[in-house]
Amino acid sequence: MLMLSLIGIGCGDPQQLTQAAIGAINAADLILIPRKGTAKSDLAELRRSICADVLTSARTRIAEFDLPVRDADDPDYRKGVDDWHDAVAAVWSREIANHLGGEGRVALMIWGDPSLYDSSLRIARRLDPLPAIEVIPGITSIQALCAAHALPLNEIGEPFLVTTGRLLRENGWPAGVDTIVVMLDGGAAFQTLDPEGLQIWWGAYLGMPDQIIMAGELAEIGHRIVAARREARERHGWIMDSYILRR
CATH class of the missing domain: 3.30.950.10 (Tetrapyrrole methylase, C-terminal domain)
Known part of the structure; x- marks a missing residue:
C-alpha cells in the first residue's frame, strides 16, 4: 500500500522537531521537497538541512520538485485555490509514481500551520492513487x-x-x-x-x-x-x- 506522511516541522527552527517527526522522516522510503521559486529558496534549504541533520536511513531517497504557482489575480478566489490544489496534487502524484511507484512510504515536511492554512491535507486527498494518510503534528506559528x-x-x-x-x-x-x-x-x-x-x-x-x-x-x-x-x-x-x- 502507499502511505503519505505529512510531517510538521515547526516554523523554521530545527530544534523544534519532535521525536515523532524524526522517526517519520527516517521511516520514509521517499521524501519530497517542494521548491517554491528562488524567492522562497530558503524554505527548501530548511528541509534539506533537516534531512542532513536527522536522516540516518540509507534507503530513504530525496526528490525535489517545482510547485505550481497559484493565480493570485483570479477574481474567483475559491476556484483559483481549487485549481491550484488540483495542479499541486497532479505534481505530487507524478513525483510519487516516478520515484516510488504504488507502494511504500512517502513523506512531505510541512512548514508552518498545516492544521490552519497549509492545505496539505486537502491536496493529499486529491492524489491518484489515493494513499493512506498520517499527520505528524508540529509547532504552529x-x-x-x-x-x-x-x-x-x-x-x-x-x-x-x-x-x-x-x-x-x-x-x-x-x-x-x-x-x-x-x-x-x-x-x-x-x-x-x-x-x-x-x-x-x-x-x-x-x-x-x-x-x-x-x-x-x-x-x-x-x-x-x-x-x-x-x-x-x-x-x-x-x-x-x-x-x-x-x-
Whole structure:
C-alpha cells in the first residue's frame, strides 16, 4: 500500500522537531521537497538541512520538485485555490509514481500551520492513487508567535478568533471577540482598522534566524511594522508573518 506522511516541522527552527517527526522522516522510503521559486529558496534549504541533520536511513531517497504557482489575480478566489490544489496534487502524484511507484512510504515536511492554512491535507486527498494518510503534528506559528512574545493567547475565560488578512480587510473586526489572530495577510490589513485602543503582537520568519518581532499600541507602532515588513520582503523576496490584535 502507499502511505503519505505529512510531517510538521515547526516554523523554521530545527530544534523544534519532535521525536515523532524524526522517526517519520527516517521511516520514509521517499521524501519530497517542494521548491517554491528562488524567492522562497530558503524554505527548501530548511528541509534539506533537516534531512542532513536527522536522516540516518540509507534507503530513504530525496526528490525535489517545482510547485505550481497559484493565480493570485483570479477574481474567483475559491476556484483559483481549487485549481491550484488540483495542479499541486497532479505534481505530487507524478513525483510519487516516478520515484516510488504504488507502494511504500512517502513523506512531505510541512512548514508552518498545516492544521490552519497549509492545505496539505486537502491536496493529499486529491492524489491518484489515493494513499493512506498520517499527520505528524508540529509547532504552529501561533504557538511560536505567543512564545516569542511570552504572551498567553486568550484572556481568562475569553475566546479568541483566527482569521485572515483578506477577511479582516473586507469585514472589519469580527463580532463577539476581543482577541484575534491574523494570518495569511499579504498587505498589513491592520491598517484598515481604527487603531485606538488596540494592541498588536507581530512576528515574521518565526523560528528562523531572521525572526522579527514587534509589540505595542497599534497607533504607535503600526507604521513601524509596515516599514519593517516592507524592508524584510525586499531583502528576502518573501515574507510570512502573523499577528495578534487585542482590544
